[in-house]
Amino acid sequence: MAKVMKRIVNACLAFCLIIMVSTTTVFATIAVYGSEKVGYMVSSTQLRKKTNTFDDSALNKKYKKYTSYMTYGAKVWKDCGVVTLKRDKSSVNKVGAYQEEDTTILAYAQCTPDHKTGKVKKFTIQFNTTNMEHETTSINNSVAAHEIGHTFGLLDLYEKRNEDKVMYGIINKDNAKPTAKDIKGAKYATRK
16 A cells, blocks of 8 residues: 555656646746747847857867857847847857757757846857758858847747748758848847
């Protein structure tokens, strides 16, 4: 009887943990502005700064070409008047690389919010070199532009109608540049 009770308690605890993690994940990605239908979604965690810095010095000689992808991504967002990103080795915002074979993920951005203000306190962008090595330079440029979009609050889009957007969650476009809808969402995310 004790073994049965222990299993029931463990199953209940596991279920509660899954619910807690799932709820946290859902709340972390709720769009507070926009929708798939309008072609952009802005998260509750936003940059709200027009100029920011990043440190990609961890992309040493072995990953030097990834700095050019960051240059491209920063330039396309700057060119549309949304945000300016500058390299600074003392920045808290880090860009790096990792290797993972058992995934289709090309890169990810992780934003750490200030829970009082809802603004991004710092961000990290990580390029999965295992998968990106098989892509073209222009696809990798698009990946960087997409990940930079996350750093100021733009969320992934997955509906087919949004395939032309930088924030479309499945990278399928060479040298993607922000569309008018991407820019509208980004301007909302970086408002004061």
